[in-house]
Amino acid sequence: MFRFLTAGESHGPALTAIIEGIPAGLQLDLDQINVDMARRQQGFGRGGRMKIEKDKAEITSGVRFGSTLGSPVTMVISNRDWENWQEQMAVFGQSQGAEITAPRPGHADLPGVLKYQRHDIRDILERASARETAARVAVGAIAKQLIAVAGITITSSVLNIGGAQTETEMLEAIAKAKTAGDSLGGIFQVMASPVMPGLGSHVQWDRRLDTRLAAAVMSIQAIKGVEFGTGFAYANLPGSQVHDEIYYENKQGYYRRTNNAGGIEGGISNGEPIILKAVMKAIPTLMKPLATVDIADKTAIKANTERSDVCAVAAAAVVAEAMVAIVLAQSLLEKFGGDSIADLRQAINSYRIRISE
Ligand SMILES: Cc1cc2nc3c(=O)[nH]c(=O)nc-3n(C[C@H](O)[C@H](O)[C@H](O)COP(=O)(O)O)c2cc1C
Numbered sequence: 001m002f003r004f005l006t007a008g009e010s011h012g013p014a015l016t017a018i019i020e021g022i023p024a025g026l027q028l029d030l031d032q033i034n035v036d037m038a039r040r041q042q043g044f045g046r047g048g049r050m051k052i053e054k055d056k057a058e059i060t061s062g063v064r065f066g067s068t069l070g071s072p073v074t075m076v077i078s079n080r081d082w083e084n085w086q087e088q089m090a091v092f093g094q095s096q097g098a099e100i101t102a103p104r105p106g107h108a109d110l111p112g113v114l115k116y117q118r119h120d121i122r123d124i125l126e127r128a129s130a131r132e133t134a135a136r137v138a139v140g141a142i143a144k145q146l147i148a149v150a151g152i153t154i155t156s157s158v159l160n161i162g163g164a165q166t167e168t169e170m171l172e173a174i175a176k177a178k179t180a181g182d183s184l185g186g187i188f189q190v191m192a193s194p195v196m197p198g199l200g201s202h203v204q205w206d207r208r209l210d211t212r213l214a215a216a217v218m219s220i221q222a223i224k225g226v227e228f229g230t231g232f233a234y235a236n237l238p239g240s241q242v243h244d245e246i247y248y249e250n251k252q253g254y255y256r257r258t259n260n261a262g263g264i265e266g267g268i269s270n271g272e273p274i275i276l277k278a279v280m281k282a283i284p285t286l287m288k289p290l291a292t293v294d295i296a297d298k299t300a301i302k303a304n305t306e307r308s309d310v311c312a313v314a315a316a317a318v319v320a321e322a323m324v325a326i327v328l329a330q331s332l333l334e335k336f337g338g339d340s341i342a343d344l345r346q347a348i349n350s351y352r353i354r355i356s357e
């Protein structure tokens, strides 16, 4: 089983990810991992932090001479900004800085301090921060290299920023929000293709591929909805206009002329590209802050402001690519098993022969 955990605070020394269950013999391309790390840092509207960080993943276990060993793979991504936060983020000693007591609406600040019984909101925001997604992208980049064994590639695109749909309008909308001390969200799409039929299962709720993909993408900070294929527009359309009719040709096998299903039927990939869209809410930290209540004395004040992104939809799309890759890697290994890449390839090949007959 391919599983992973991440650890690390936004302004702590580093983020760490441990992945278990990668078959032995996967030849890793570290440069390719770092290409995705850099892509996640891009996008107009990101804040000052991205000028400080130059994210690179360092592999500290599970790989020898570029090849996975089947043992857990550990990756470390250093936080360059740690240098500026050593006093406020010291593991031991006394807090040096002022406590944050004005929870931002829309962030984990208030529910987090209530749940974990903290009086300094920094104790919550450090881990709630989407800085953590750097570790997920590192894991996802390895998952992408694993699913490439089955020929699957993943792409993404930004479709909407604050209602704007062309690139020029999107850039303008972000610039305007920044000037106004406001923030924006939007919609992005992720596509995985080609995906063989048969990943996921209809037999149990938690084995459906759409269940797992939706949960994985929803787990990204600030993502508030996921749809597959025609998605919410299904509500307006009759069955005759939405279901993808089935055809067969000797050379091609089964195929569809439409892909309203977004590549999944009954929780199982159907051989068409997997297409999902997700919506990201606007960033909660506002330079013109919203009303809140001071958790120290319960007086009405304005929410905490600090360095922040104005819009991070492009970055979130790269994170979603990673999460989709991880779920597909898990589903691939669940279906085909294999402690080594050679075993995995063989199982995929014999399945391909079987379904083509
Ligand atoms: C790539 C990325 C960057 C983000 N940057 C910021 C940011 O700079 N400031 C901020 O307040 N929230 C930012 N967020 C959103 C918060 O992390 C998120 O709203 C918060 O963790 C609360 O989680 P929720 O929105 O899922 O409820 C970012 C999210 C992502 C995916």
Ligand SMILES: C=C(O[C@@H]1CC(C(=O)O)=C[C@@H](OP(=O)(O)O)[C@H]1O)C(=O)O
Binding pocket: 010, 047, 048, 049, 050, 053, 128, 129, 130, 131, 132, 133, 134, 221, 306, 307, 308, 309
């Ligand atoms: C650090 C990253 O994103 C951060 C996500 C984030 C948040 O609240 O989610 C707040 C900001 O952090 P900082 O306060 O250090 O500027 C973003 O920069 C990153 O994506 O690598």
